[in-house]
Amino acid sequence: MDHSLRELYQEVILDHSRHPRHFGVLENATHKAEGYNPLCGDKVHVMLVLDKDGRVADIRFTGKGCAISQASASMMTEMLAGRTLAEAQKLMDGFIHLVKGEEAPGLSADDREHLDVMAGLSEFPMRVKCATLAWHTFSNAIEEGAIAAAEGAAS
Amino acid sequence: MDHSLRELYQEVILDHSRHPRHFGVLENATHKAEGYNPLCGDKVHVMLVLDKDGRVADIRFTGKGCAISQASASMMTEMLAGRTLAEAQKLMDGFIHLVKGEEAPGLSADDREHLDVMAGLSEFPMRVKCATLAWHTFSNAIEEGAIAAAEGAAS
Amino acid sequence: MTAQVKIVPGFDAAKARADFPILSRQVHGKPLVYLDSGASAQKPRVVLDAMNEFARTNYANVHRGVHYLSGAATDAYEAARRTVQKFVNAAREDEIVFTKGGTEAINLVSYSFLAPAIHPGDEIVLSVMEHHSNIVPWHFLRERQGAVLRWVDVRDDGSLDIEALDAAITPKTKLIAITHMSNVLGTVTPLAEIVARAHAKGVPVLADGAQGAVHEIVDVQALDIDFYALTGHKLYGPTGIGALYAKRKHLRAMRPFNGGGEMIREVTRDIVTYADPPARFEAGTPPIIEAVGLAAAMDYLSGFDRAAVRAHEHDLYAYARQAVGELNWVRVIGDAPGKGAILSFEAEGMHAHDVATILDREGVAVRAGHHCAQVLMERFGVASTTRASFGLYNNRSDVDTLLAGLTKAREILGS
Amino acid sequence: MTAQVKIVPGFDAAKARADFPILSRQVHGKPLVYLDSGASAQKPRVVLDAMNEFARTNYANVHRGVHYLSGAATDAYEAARRTVQKFVNAAREDEIVFTKGGTEAINLVSYSFLAPAIHPGDEIVLSVMEHHSNIVPWHFLRERQGAVLRWVDVRDDGSLDIEALDAAITPKTKLIAITHMSNVLGTVTPLAEIVARAHAKGVPVLADGAQGAVHEIVDVQALDIDFYALTGHKLYGPTGIGALYAKRKHLRAMRPFNGGGEMIREVTRDIVTYADPPARFEAGTPPIIEAVGLAAAMDYLSGFDRAAVRAHEHDLYAYARQAVGELNWVRVIGDAPGKGAILSFEAEGMHAHDVATILDREGVAVRAGHHCAQVLMERFGVASTTRASFGLYNNRSDVDTLLAGLTKAREILGS
Numbered sequence A, B: 001m002d003h004s005l006r007e008l009y010q011e012v013i014l015d016h017s018r019h020p021r022h023f024g025v026l027e028n029a030t031h032k033a034e035g036y037n038p039l040c041g042d043k044v045h046v047m048l049v050l051d052k053d054g055r056v057a058d059i060r061f062t063g064k065g066c067a068i069s070q071a072s073a074s075m076m077t078e079m080l081a082g083r084t085l086a087e088a089q090k091l092m093d094g095f096i097h098l099v100k101g102e103e104a105p106g107l108s109a110d111d112r113e114h115l116d117v118m119a120g121l122s123e124f125p126m127r128v129k130c131a132t133l134a135w136h137t138f139s140n141a142i143e144e145g146a147i148a149a150a151e152g153a154a155s
Numbered sequence C, D: 001m002t003a004q005v006k007i008v009p010g011f012d013a014a015k016a017r018a019d020f021p022i023l024s025r026q027v028h029g030k031p032l033v034y035l036d037s038g039a040s041a042q043k044p045r046v047v048l049d050a051m052n053e054f055a056r057t058n059y060a061n062v063h064r065g066v067h068y069l070s071g072a073a074t075d076a077y078e079a080a081r082r083t084v085q086k087f088v089n090a091a092r093e094d095e096i097v098f099t100k101g102g103t104e105a106i107n108l109v110s111y112s113f114l115a116p117a118i119h120p121g122d123e124i125v126l127s128v129m130e131h132h133s134n135i136v137p138w139h140f141l142r143e144r145q146g147a148v149l150r151w152v153d154v155r156d157d158g159s160l161d162i163e164a165l166d167a168a169i170t171p172k173t174k175l176i177a178i179t180h181m182s183n184v185l186g187t188v189t190p191l192a193e194i195v196a197r198a199h200a201k202g203v204p205v206l207a208d209g210a211q212g213a214v215h216e217i218v219d220v221q222a223l224d225i226d227f228y229a230l231t232g233h234k235l236y237g238p239t240g241i242g243a244l245y246a247k248r249k250h251l252r253a254m255r256p257f258n259g260g261g262e263m264i265r266e267v268t269r270d271i272v273t274y275a276d277p278p279a280r281f282e283a284g285t286p287p288i289i290e291a292v293g294l295a296a297a298m299d300y301l302s303g304f305d306r307a308a309v310r311a312h313e314h315d316l317y318a319y320a321r322q323a324v325g326e327l328n329w330v331r332v333i334g335d336a337p338g339k340g341a342i343l344s345f346e347a348e349g350m351h352a353h354d355v356a357t358i359l360d361r362e363g364v365a366v367r368a369g370h371h372c373a374q375v376l377m378e379r380f381g382v383a384s385t386t387r388a389s390f391g392l393y394n395n396r397s398d399v400d401t402l403l404a405g406l407t408k409a410r411e412i413l414g415s
């Protein structure tokens, strides 16, 4: 059996994709964005609460997609919760390097260990976009997705 | 020296092209048309008087063009003068066959002899359009180029 | 490209397969199993050789010179037009316009035929199984000129509801734009009947033949159709070329689309007059080498007994359909009677992209996604499907590999 | 197509000539002397081989699948885009849109950039030496939307009158559309200065680079130009492909041109949203194999010391110009300083078509006619000219054959 396929579809990934964490709507989100992959039709919504200190206080997502995009979104929400934007950015950069099979010097040892299940993607360049969709959507939510204060909670 | 070139640019042809017969404007024309070859920009105007018996009583042309198109127009006017439309059509069909190097059974021996100087064109398929331009224009003048009776003379 | 085509009865699929150099390559260490001909077909040696040979010996720009090569290239280009004419059985060669592909052929009709005639509220009838290339040009007319799109549904088996189509025609209908063969469902539409009903109400019909021209025998005169669009790259021909058949009366009345060299009669500072069709619609240097390649592809295809080719493809489809039908975790979309050899399906708990990735590792090329048919995806309530589409070079062993791959996907992705 | 290009200093014309298979053929029993590169250039072996090889080993549709070949083809296609980007020194790869040719690139600007912005009376500035492909799209805007064309003259030597151009810009000017190099006169326009003057008045500039991209080194960033159109077939590349460079800010604001697959974000029955550039402007299956060929052609050309290539071509031109200048029965049209290697002339008492026919029998391919530049023909009071245009593969012996042929034409056609 194909080793790289087993690497890609490890139990952890399949588990995340079947039982995504932080899945659902965040009523009091301060930021949100919709991500869309026009090539496959996959969609993801990312919603989050950014607190006064610029930390991701809460984060959720909804959407439909392949195992990779769902697992990636699920893991992302798990890892981003509680981080500052600067930390989030660093994590995202590291993640993108990692799935492309490049050096990811910015990642902490702990984060690297956590993300290691995604490293198999570097053998599947056609699927990298699936893995990065949620992350780019998070980034868009921060940059352009601020929700008017009336609606939102903090900030 | 290239035999087929000498065939094409015989003295008769060059003479017709340098001293075209029936060149000029026909004031009392009953039919006229403009022919245009968009590929080279050559233009020819054909004007004629069709008398009551359906005969080409007079015919002239103006225009600019290559030696072949000028000579062909000149020879055409010479040969069409005095013919009925049916005779003209037959001559034209024969001419077109001839310059394409095809059998031209409809031509009288006399006409064939006259047109023989054009037979060399069959070696130059790219130039056939130059030779037929005036003839097609004549044909258009008959079909769509009738001039309102007020302007024209006979008919 | 002017070769007399001799048809051999029956169809020797193994022999045909050998005509396609790419099919002997490996992918991920496995023999290539190419089941993505619906997206684009592979090219036989004769097509590549014809283009190569032409470029090496007879190339020049067309319609522009009196020198030998210019004449040779023009002859080849115009002979290619006659090959297309024969392929769709058009009455005249000047009813064939070369385009850059199927999409441009449809846009040409939209820009040059329909746009000048559209008033707000005018209607265009479409089926829900159209490819985006036969939807978006009409959406333009909605966005820009207030046209109304009237959608005709398909039945649950994917067949066209012809009564619904008939009912969708109103006095405001300006065009029916419909696929000849769906690139997702494989459904073949009853074009002759559609045209008859449309013409009875004075409405012209455009068929998107991107798929249909490959798998069905097209006779535009028998169909009496107004417009038929086809594309080279799905027809075992090159990219960068397609063709529009249009009735002469339409072409003569249509305004130009792109402006440039070759499509004019005269240009001055103040005015411009246009050439007759088809030149009027072929602005600029056309895809000359590609036209030669398309003609070679059509000659190649016409050299087969096309009914036998169709039967071969259908046999593969039926074999796959039967096997997949036995898997209770697979839902097939598109079972219309008389459909072409395209198998689209959803597998329970498995996203099409994941399925396609696993199949790819087995050497099997299938497509996963919305197939440029989002309206149809919505109709069937799916975000994407996996699609295996068959070409004349496929065989039963390809299907077996596909099926084995599916089982493996189920193993890996679980249930 | 992603090969690192290594530049060899100087230019070995004889060696380059051997790269072109067609140049060893005969025409009418004489060795081919191809002096019609301005209409379309011949293709070197590397270009034909790159296309052939790609089609035989890595072909599939692009941007559409997750399978291996789809990835390989997409990589090749996008690598080709980066090759074009580098070739014109664009800042970003998404500023390059693939088109079917130079004509379509200009039409894209007309339909997607200018048409939505034109109100009756708005002005477009053109030079009288434009090719029809850079005239007719603007005539469309005159015919359809009431735009006004403002013509800028050339001087008697064929050089652009830049002061006249400056003076032609008014508050109503919406675009300057100007050739980089005239296909008849060989005149090279001072694009940087034109852009500077235009931008000073807030007017964008489109350059028609169909000829310029072949013979000049293009740096769209240094020029700060808004749009630059080029075509493959004149650049020793395939037919069926061209490219538009456009500033990102323009592309992002432009509406789509053709509608179809690949250029959308989402399509429903009621609405459609569009993809970001460049995809927004590449509806349908693009010319994939041709993009690979274009990249190979650009790599081929970039592999030379281009200044040396230009010097070589200019040497041939100067040699021919000098010799023809000594014939008192020949009138040369176009003597602008710094012009490119194109020689257009009228011969006393001899029509261009007759001259070209006689030259053809000597194996010499030249063009005769209006060269899709009727406005320019009118400016110089001629119906047509004979044009010899040089490519990198020509040599002095080609010029000698041309000259001998001219003498012969004079003999045959008399004076």
Ligand SMILES: Cc1ncc(COP(=O)(O)O)c(C=O)c1O
Pocket: C260, C261, C283, C284, C285, D038, D039, D100, D101, D102, D103, D104, D131, D133, D134, D179, D181, D182, D183, D208, D210, D211, D230, D231, D232, D242
């Ligand atoms: C100056 C110029 N502009 C535009 C074009 C048109 O380009 P294409 O032939 O790719 O349509 C040409 C060539 O025909 C040209 O010489």
Ligand SMILES: Cc1ncc(COP(=O)(O)O)c(C=O)c1O
Pocket: C038, C039, C100, C101, C102, C103, C104, C131, C133, C134, C179, C181, C182, C183, C208, C210, C211, C230, C231, C232, C242, D260, D261, D283, D284, D285
């Ligand atoms: C049904 C259908 N219509 C239109 C098209 C578009 O044709 P092209 O790819 O030549 O632009 C396709 C293929 O993509 C298709 O399958």
